Amino acid sequence: MDPATLIPVPDALPVHWFWFQLLLTVTTFLHLVAMNIVLGSSGLAFISTFSTDSNSLNLGKEIGHKLPFVLAFTINFGVAPLLFLQTLYGQFFYTSTVLMASLWLSIIGMLIVTYYAAYIFHLRFDSLARFRAFFIGLAVVLLLIISFFFTNNISLMQMPSSWTSYFSSPNGWLVNWGDITLLPRYLHFIVSGFAVGSLAVALLYEFKKRRGDVAADAWIKLGCKWFTIGTVINFGIGFWFLGTLPGFAHDVTTSAGKLFTIVLYGSVAAGAVSVIKAMSNRVVPAAIWTMATVFLMVIARDMVRISYLHPYLSLPELPVKTQYSPFILFLIFFAGIGALVWWMLKTAWCAKEVQ
Amino acid sequence: MNYPVWHLDFAGGGLPIAIMAIIHVYIAHFAVGGGLFLVLTEHKGLRDKSPAILDYVKKHTKFFLLLTMVLGSLTGVGIWFTISVLNPAATSVMIHTFVFAWGVEWLFFVAEIVSLFIYYYTFDKLDSRTHLMIGWIYFGAAWMSLFVINGIIDFMLTPGNWTANSSFWSAFFNPTFWPALFFRTFLAIMIAGLFGFVTASALKDEKLRISMQRFSASWLLVPFILFIGSAWWYRAALPPHVEELIFQRMPAMKPFISSFVVFSPLLILGGLLMAIKIPSGVSRSLAGLMLVIGLLYMGTFEFIREGGRRPYIIYDHMYSTAMFKDDVAKARTNGILESAKWVDRKALATADTSRRGQEVFRLLCVSCHSIDGPLNDIKKIAANLTRADLELATTLMGKQLAFMPPFAGSQAEKDDVLYYIHRTLLNKPE
Numbered sequence: 001m002d003p004a005t006l007i008p009v010p011d012a013l014p015v016h017w018f019w020f021q022l023l024l025t026v027t028t029f030l031h032l033v034a035m036n037i038v039l040g041s042s043g044l045a046f047i048s049t050f051s052t053d054s055n056s057l058n059l060g061k062e063i064g065h066k067l068p069f070v071l072a073f074t075i076n077f078g079v080a081p082l083l084f085l086q087t088l089y090g091q092f093f094y095t096s097t098v099l100m101a102s103l104w105l106s107i108i109g110m111l112i113v114t115y116y117a118a119y120i121f122h123l124r125f126d127s128l129a130r131f132r133a134f135f136i137g138l139a140v141v142l143l144l145i146i147s148f149f150f151t152n153n154i155s156l157m158q159m160p161s162s163w164t165s166y167f168s169s170p171n172g173w174l175v176n177w178g179d180i181t182l183l184p185r186y187l188h189f190i191v192s193g194f195a196v197g198s199l200a201v202a203l204l205y206e207f208k209k210r211r212g213d214v215a216a217d218a219w220i221k222l223g224c225k226w227f228t229i230g231t232v233i234n235f236g237i238g239f240w241f242l243g244t245l246p247g248f249a250h251d252v253t254t255s256a257g258k259l260f261t262i263v264l265y266g267s268v269a270a271g272a273v274s275v276i277k278a279m280s281n282r283v284v285p286a287a288i289w290t291m292a293t294v295f296l297m298v299i300a301r302d303m304v305r306i307s308y309l310h311p312y313l314s315l316p317e318l319p320v321k322t323q324y325s326p327f328i329l330f331l332i333f334f335a336g337i338g339a340l341v342w343w344m345l346k347t348a349w350c351a352k353e354v355q
Numbered sequence: 356m357n358y359p360v361w362h363l364d365f366a367g368g369g370l371p372i373a374i375m376a377i378i379h380v381y382i383a384h385f386a387v388g389g390g391l392f393l394v395l396t397e398h399k400g401l402r403d404k405s406p407a408i409l410d411y412v413k414k415h416t417k418f419f420l421l422l423t424m425v426l427g428s429l430t431g432v433g434i435w436f437t438i439s440v441l442n443p444a445a446t447s448v449m450i451h452t453f454v455f456a457w458g459v460e461w462l463f464f465v466a467e468i469v470s471l472f473i474y475y476y477t478f479d480k481l482d483s484r485t486h487l488m489i490g491w492i493y494f495g496a497a498w499m500s501l502f503v504i505n506g507i508i509d510f511m512l513t514p515g516n517w518t519a520n521s522s523f524w525s526a527f528f529n530p531t532f533w534p535a536l537f538f539r540t541f542l543a544i545m546i547a548g549l550f551g552f553v554t555a556s557a558l559k560d561e562k563l564r565i566s567m568q569r570f571s572a573s574w575l576l577v578p579f580i581l582f583i584g585s586a587w588w589y590r591a592a593l594p595p596h597v598e599e600l601i602f603q604r605m606p607a608m609k610p611f612i613s614s615f616v617v618f619s620p621l622l623i624l625g626g627l628l629m630a631i632k633i634p635s636g637v638s639r640s641l642a643g644l645m646l647v648i649g650l651l652y653m654g655t656f657e658f659i660r661e662g663g664r665r666p667y668i669i670y671d672h673m674y675s676t677a678m679f680k681d682d683v684a685k686a687r688t689n690g691i692l693e694s695a696k697w698v699d700r701k702a703l704a705t706a707d708t709s710r711r712g713q714e715v716f717r718l719l720c721v722s723c724h725s726i727d728g729p730l731n732d733i734k735k736i737a738a739n740l741t742r743a744d745l746e747l748a749t750t751l752m753g754k755q756l757a758f759m760p761p762f763a764g765s766q767a768e769k770d771d772v773l774y775y776i777h778r779t780l781l782n783k784p785e
């Protein structure tokens with residue numbers, strides 16, 4: 001069966017496709033940063049629960065205190081890229097989602113359990129004692145499973161050739177095991193999560209140090225060390241992932257392949273600089289270079305998707321029924337709510353204890 | 356038909372969305388009304404110079420945060436996940452029509468999260484004026500989320516001029532937008548009162564408990580008249596044929612309409628009981644019972660609203676089977692197994708009648724009917740029908756049986772699906 005015959009007819013876009021691609025790239029970046037922090041820092045909190053050292057317990061408690069916030073923003077920042085992905089690539093994404101519908105819906109249940117486990121870890125930290133490892137461990141395991149399901153969906157989405165498996169398995173349990181990039185792709189994201197999460201912990205203690213915490217140095221060093229180890233391992237996994245990608249993804253004779261190659265080299269360079277900065281415990285510059293690395297990797301990811309879907313989709317040829325007024329309204333709200341959120345965060349940051 | 360169909364038997368007929376939506380809608384309305392409850396209760400505490408009331412607000416905020424931020428937010432995402440696997444075609448239409456409305460709703464969601472966290476964690480850190488302002492920002496953002504979502508939900512029931520002009524603004528400010536907005540706002544305030552009972556009845560200080568129960572009762576009882584008025588307005592704003600279908604011609608709606616009518620006085624009675632001086636244990640049990648009644652109340656309304664769209668998922672545009680209204684004639688001529696994209700025609704060419712009928716059932720029936728499941732179980736519905744009755748029913752679909760879409764397949768496919776229901780599922784003789 002020709003997979004092209006299975007591709008649904010797309011609905012019309014209200015504005016030029018470029019705007020959706022831009023919004024998709026930017027919001028995916030925000031989501032991935034938050035997701036990395038959640039995954040990595042909760043992993044560190046889990047490890048810390050096995051230590052009898054009181055300092056390590058404090059690390060777990062500190063991470064536990066921040067985890068519900070970061071989790072809330074990870075989920076929130078996941079909504080926007082999912083929205084723009086569905087707008088631009090809906091005919092592929094909805095299909096892959098139906099093919100793994102049972103797994104996909106289980107994500108909601110797992111997220112609810114993860115969120116409450118994180119809250120229990122935070123609110124009952126002292127009284128939980130040896131059950132701390134259970135709750136934070138449960139959250140970590142569920143986050144790893146959720147990440148795998150997301151990776152699987154993206155894999156199915158950009159490989160219509162795998163869709164015919166639906167006819168032998170129409171109950172929504174499809175995993176794209178036939179995709180040789182599935183495992184390295186997943187591991188690349190997971191290890192990145194642990195590395196960036198470690199750096200986020202170092203950054204947290206860097207700010208504490210600036211506010212006078214004398215014990216912060218040890219955690220800055222530890223965070224930077226784990227970040228360095230994680231990133232170096234991820235270079236290896238990244239090259240494995242690259243090796244499994246089909247030739248057309250990095251074919252420099254195509255625009256997408258050319259851009260992919262450029263941003264890939266750029267991200268490797270930025271990643272190397274971030275490691276060098278982290279090795280000398282310079283957290284803020286390491287974080288800035290890491291953000292640059294993640295952003296370039298998001299663009300690389302977009303280019304790979306475009307290359308994969310090239311035989312079936314040309315973004316400029318998507319139908320458009322132009323209506324710009326809602327888009328302009330969105331931009332106005334973006335600016336207004338952005339300013340409001342900035343004011344609230346500033347107010348909270350400057351808040352002092354009221355007598 | 357554009358997309359693959361998730362094969363569900365027991366969970367067919369929309370069971371996943373029914374579970375997800377009822378939980379979410381209840382908590383989501385609480386997230387709106389409860390936001391107003393928080394700031395006005397804090398105002399009351401400050402005005403009365405009552406540290407006990409302020410302490411109550413703080414405790415209620417924790418409960419509010421844990422319920423709305425986790426279960427409320429995630430079931431909201433869950434609805435989106437669920438509709439995209441149950442009816443991807445309709446979801447795609449709604450996403451492409453309202454992408455920037457969803458975008459705006461996401462922005463308000465960001466503001467809700469930031470303001471609620473700050474509100475909860477700065478009770479003792481911000482001066483009361485700034486703290487209240489953060490609370491008002493939360494409520495404003497939550498209500499604006501309702502404003503946006505309300506436009507999208509009601510579009511599905513009454514798309515108005517959108518079907519002719521495809522305009523975003525026609526779709527958003529559709530004929531039932533305003534009455535539904537008022538209806539939901541008053542409902543949200545009432546639900547805030549119901550959740551107020553839960554935390555107020557747990558207070559140990561009896562004087563404070565009774566005072567806060569009375570305060571919560573006023574949230575339930577005062578907006579009730581306005582709520583009933585807006586419900587009437589909502590009904591009046593429905594196109595006459597939709598109104599007639601819901602209230603007169605759809606037997607499946609009757610239990611829900613009756614329940615809605617029965618639950619209304621129960622809520623008033625419960626609210627009045629909570630306002631009088633009753634023992635702590637009784638008030639706690641009653642608060643729990645009221646919460647359940649509220650959930651059922653919300654559930655019956657949602658069933659009526661969802662059911663009111665039948666046989667469409669987007670009124671006058673796309674049937675609940677995910678088939679565009681304009682495509683039915685073609686499917687009747689060519690057959691649904693030829694028209695639908697996701698059919699293994701090669702395998703079906705050599706399949707027996709039962710297998711072909713099963714495929715037609717999955718394409719045209721499973722969106723509304725389960726097999727052995729709790730929602731619209733085809734086996735129960737067809738149990739006492741003869742083959743001739745079933746034949747007649749498929750002929751009346753879209754006509755006398757106006758809540759069902761017209762059968763969108765060829766005569767041979769109709770025979771196949773009837774065989775599948777009559778012989779395979781019910782094991783009845785020819």
